[in-house]
Amino acid sequence: MKQDYWRLGAIEQAQAIRSRQASAREVTQSVLDRIADTNPRLNALTAVFPEQALVAADAADAAVERGEALGPLHGVPVTIKVNVDVAGQATTDAVAALKDNIAREDSPLVQSMRDAGAIIVGRNNAPAFSLRWFTDNSFHGRTLNPFDAGVTPGGSSGGAAAAIAMGMGAIAHGNDYGGSIRYPAWACGVVGLRTTVGRVPSYKASAPNRIISNQQMSVQGPLTRSVADARLALQVMSQGTPLDPQWVPAPLEYADSAQPTRVAVFTRWDQSPVDPSAVAAVRQAAEWLAKAGYEVEEAEPPHFAEVAAMQFHLVMNDMRRAGAAFMRTNGDDALRTVLEHYLALTPVWDRDQYLEALSRRFSILRDWALFLERYPVLLLPNSWERQFPIDDDQRSPERTAQILLAQSPLLSTAVLGLPGLSVPTGLVDGLPTGVQLVANRFREDRLLAAGEAIEQAAGFSALDYLAPGA
Template sequence: MTELWRLPALDQARLIRTRAASAREVVQAFLARIEAVNPRINAVVEVRADEALAAADAADAAVKRGEVVAPLHGVPVPIKVNADQKGYATTNGVIAYKDLIAPDDSGVVANLRASGALPVGRTNAPCYSYRYFTDNALHGRTLNPRNPAVTPGGSSGGASAALAAGIGAIAHGNDLGGSIRYPAYATGVAGIRPSLGRVPANNPLATAERPISLQLFSVQGPLARTIADLRAALVAMMTGPQPDPWHTPSPLAGAPIARPIRVGLATLGATSPVVAALRQAAGWLADAGCVVEEVTPPHWDEAATLWRSLLMTDSLRFMQPLIEANADDATKASWAGWAANVTAADEDAYAAGLARRTAILRDWHRLFRRHPLLLCPVSRETPFPIDLDLTVEGQARILRAQEPLYVVNFLGLPGTVVPTSTVADNVPLGVQLVGDRFREDLCLDAAELIEARAGVPPIVDPV
């Protein structure tokens, strides 16, 4: 039998369900893989083996009793350190929070448990989950197992690096400005930023509500090595009533659309390797029967500017005091570059910007009526060299490159990243598929077509 840790999550679950393998064996393989490769990449920053094995034994006992088990029964899934998991510190990469123990599970973790998954291991994130690079003074730096000279992405860089190195088949992440999709892109795995409201986002430890920009722009979601696992993980995360007013229990499968599917291609001024990956993916979609036409997404520059200014307005009030009090030196330097490049909105402009978001989204809905899918870059550049954000000039470059990520956040739309190829020195490339609200199904369907041609990138043994 293939080593259990190499298998997709759905295959692991099938073996457990049919008793061809036990959940204990799957979790043991997962723990052994952590021991073998995690010291080289520092993706998982906490793991409790005894607890994980006890949960696996309980999963096996349910199978032996003949119970009807959930789709991901017995599959280990690591959780990012900024999500509440009962009995664990929600550190968010901050030294001051190392003893901040969650009294209960966040909604997304509770839903994973209900799906049969076993939350095992906590994955690294930058301090305050703030950067596109995963490093902090509490847990240390996470390296990209495909190429340690480039970022594994942030803020879900621990999750993406773990998957690329074979630590788990599915991982949890969240995405305010690309924090699921960019790590997936940077390490050659898949990731999906769901629509606003698709997956519950509450944390029991929270003592106050998040600023409205974070409520509108941030979501919880999965990363995975295959699109089939990504789809299964999204269903697991979205299913079940949770105390989040934004949660919208909409079915994953939407209404049928006219065929052939029309895909809008937007290269958005990306660098030549990124454009080449987009045109290759467009060709694969065309071969599969899609009609691919170049488009210009409406109000692009305005949407990008508004994401930056609205988020900066709230960050000055809510994040800057925390960064000044608790952040490590790298995060403070990154924040200084962000503040130097982004102008906050005054009170009138802030209110007008939130209202303007509705009008911009309305015009995007019109785009999706003609082209139900948008194929665009994940980033305008290939994955960044480590710590590019520590200068004002580096932050300016990053803010421009990452517009294809955070415009999607601004609008609350779903975006799926699928790997396509690599460039020199084993630097991953991929593309992004964006759909209308709650049309993750179309994004995933198209991603599967691309995956069928590109193949699933191999698991890496980090140097």
């Protein structure tokens, strides 16, 4: 009887292979069949590699037969976003101009996943240059939200989120500059972990130079269907390399990792409309955490609106200096439209203004560190609005400004380089709801522990709604 191994999480798949309850080929073939059944409709993956994946699966099975030491992801199918390097494949960044940008070597996190035994089955879609919260581009096409094709699956890791939600792999790689892991995870009802800057190496030989704001804010991380799988993926992805001089060999666990702690709950926002479902999800999660032993208290993080605006102003002024011209030339029409909206909304800073903003950022980060010392976990929405209608950022600069205000929970934490975890809590009117957890630098363990408490209480799985049945 054919088994639906694609339904299993990474931990379960690895255990089945390790214990010989299933072969890596069986698991991989099951995932490839699931991709063949679902990806033509959703377009979550831009490329699929059945032949290479099955060769790797056979090698994984041979290693089991030989009794070799097996990595934590041995035989587990995974997907990688199109904007990092996978040796021998094009790093397209979702633009046609880079279709021949063939990577000579794996990015470090990709190599770490291979070393752990993972099998790469496909590449996750993204918007052009990963600059939108909508996953669509003229080269690879549009990714649909599996819950509702009329709303965004999120961006820029929308392909990753849609793939994970539908069972097209157990772990999907994403990256987060201003919410690009957390927002798609929330939009598609899965778990998304934004790691601390310096936790997971960020490097690709095909484009080794990173602008200043990218160095300060952009991170790599996993999207999964469970918090436990996110923890495992973090363990694998966080292996060090001198290629990223920001990488820090910080512990993944501490003596107090699993202990309930004080939680700041933030739901007050008066600068744009707030959807009731966003507040309701946070309040429900706060109740669940309180029942799990956490001390829950209403509190607003310092300089919240200021630091959210700072993220966007730093990034866009940095892009004015380096990147915007290349994007205009090589991006698609949707990218050019939203880029012009972004630039129109951003004050032009000279050198001294930019340096003053960097100085102010450091002071705000200190205030947040003190806040997170008092409240080791911050609980807040991912976005103040529901999932945006597709192409909502194409309407006007005024609507784009509203979108930016709605995304302040994502932007404020990204600019400070902090970790964040998106955890689903259920469905409202057919669309996923969820919350975001934030902690101090290198305290992903706090997020994962609190996230598991919420996950257990919610009892939500995207597959229960997207692929019901045994």
